Structure formats: C-alpha cells, structure tokens
Amino acid sequence: MAGVVLAALALAAPAVVGASPVLAQTSKAQKSAKPQAAKPANIDRNGVLILLRGALLALDQANKTGNYTVLRDIGAPGFQANSAARLAEIFASQRNDQLDLAGVAVLEPQLTLLPQIEPNGMLHMAGFFPSVPMQVNFELLFAPHKRQWKLFGISVSLGKGGPQAPETAPEPVQPPSTETPEPPTPEVSAKPKAEQPGN
Numbered sequence: 001m002a003g004v005v006l007a008a009l010a011l012a013a014p015a016v017v018g019a020s021p022v023l024a025q026t027s028k029a030q031k032s033a034k035p036q037a038a039k040p041a042n043i044d045r046n047g048v049l050i051l052l053r054g055a056l057l058a059l060d061q062a063n064k065t066g067n068y069t070v071l072r073d074i075g076a077p078g079f080q081a082n083s084a085a086r087l088a089e090i091f092a093s094q095r096n097d098q099l100d101l102a103g104v105a106v107l108e109p110q111l112t113l114l115p116q117i118e119p120n121g122m123l124h125m126a127g128f129f130p131s132v133p134m135q136v137n138f139e140l141l142f143a144p145h146k147r148q149w150k151l152f153g154i155s156v157s158l159g160k161g162g163p164q165a166p167e168t169a170p171e172p173v174q175p176p177s178t179e180t181p182e183p184p185t186p187e188v189s190a191k192p193k194a195e196q197p198g199n
Contacts, residue, residue, distance in 0.1 A: 041115035041123055048115055048125065054106055055140055060101035062087070063094050076143035076150035094156070101156070104129050104136060112187050113139075123149050128159070135161030 054074070062071040068087035072080055082090070113126035120140075126139040141153035 026165055036119035038116040038118050038124070041117050041125075043115050043123070048111075049109070051123075051142060052109055052125070052138070052140065053093045056101050056136075056138060056156065058147060058151075059091070059154060059156060060099075060104070060192075063091055063099060065106055066095065074151060076152045078143060079150070079152050079163055087191075099156075099158070101136060103131055104119045109138075122152060128161075132161045134158045 018038070030034075041058050042132060045096075058071045058074055062068045066088065068084040068091070070080060072087055075082075088095075107129040109127050109129050111127035113124065115123055115125045118124050121144060123142040124140070128138065129136040137157045137159050139153075139155040140151070142149035143152040144150075
C-alpha cells in the first residue's frame with residue numbers, strides 16, 4: 001500500500017533480531033512443523049469501529065496539531081519505542097499536505113482484510129473509507145497489552161474513490177431498431193366475385 005509506512009515496523013525490527021538465536025536452537029520437529037496461518041479475530045463490528053476510528057482520529061489530531069505525544073501514548077509498548085519526534089518525521093508528508101481524516105468519524109469503512117489474528121498474536125485489518133473524489137485507505141496492527149488492543153502499526157494513504165465520469169461525454173450510439181422486419185411473402189389477393197346474371 002502506498003503512503004505512510006507502518007510506523008511500528010521500524011521499532012519491531014530489534015525484537016525480531018533478538019529472537020534469531022532462539023530460532024537457531026529449535027528442534028528438527030519444530031522446524032518441520034507447518035508455519036501457522038492467520039485466523040479470524042473474535043471481534044464484533046462495534047469493536048472494529050472503536051479501534052479503527054480511535055486510531056485514525058488520533059492520527060488526524062496529531063497531524064493537525066503537530067503534537068504526536070497522545071498518538072504515541074495510546075500505542076502498545078512497541079509503538080511507544082518511537083519518540084513523538086520520530087512519529088512527526090514519519091507523518092511529515094501528511095502534515096505538510098494538510099490531510100484531513102475527520103471524515104472517518106462518520107463514513108462507514110469497507111474492510112478489504114477482515115480482522116484477523118496473525119501468528120505473532122497481533123490483530124491485523126485493512127480497508128478504506130469510500131468518499132469522492134479521494135478515499136482513505138488504511139492498514140492497522142494492534143498488539144495485546146493489559147487485556148486491551150493497543151495500536152502497534154498504522155498506514156494511511158489516499159486513493160481515487162468511486163467511479164468517476166469521463167472528462168468528455170462519449171458520442172451517443174444509436175441503438176439498433178427493435179422492430180423486426182416482416183418476412184417477404186407472395187402477395188395473395190382475393191378475386192372479385194363475378195356478377196351473377198339476373199342481378
């Protein structure tokens with residue numbers, strides 16, 4: 001997805017690097033095991049909307065004020081590894097473009113990736129808020145922390161929204177006639193009756 005990178009990915013790298021020695025010591029049986037697949041998340045639509053809108057509106061307010069402290073503070077510990085200054089750098093282009101995300105408060109999101117739990121235990125979802133001429137595309141990661149889902153990664157970009165009319169109207173095409181022609185037939189006419197004598 002084009003646009004702002006997932007902010008938490010930069011901070012997640014040290015955790016992955018730190019885990020590699022443990023992976024080197026795994027047994028052959030564990031190595032032959034199939035990698036785990038993501039599974040659907042047990043979360044209702046209201047829960048999805050709360051997480052989604054909360055994260056995107058926090059980003060919107062941070063972009064508008066230039067203060068990323070609250071956005072940082074509502075995140076998971078991994079997200080908080082980014083300083084407020086680092087988050088300001090990550091989202092500088094959105095701030096400079098004066099991207100307004102306030103519409104996400106009232107628009108209904110369309111999910112392209114239904115909420116799922118990744119093998120690492122994170123809640124992952126993606127989609128867009130349909131609007132014209134531009135729509136807001138998003139991808140979010142949440143990490144479990146103290147029995148709550150906390151923001152771990154966020155990506156937001158704009159894309160073209162909805163069908164758009166062409167710049168010039170196409171030439172109207174004459175529809176074919178719907179009348180079916182009558183098949184040719186030999187002309188049949190009735191003979192005039194001959195006058196009978198005595199009339």
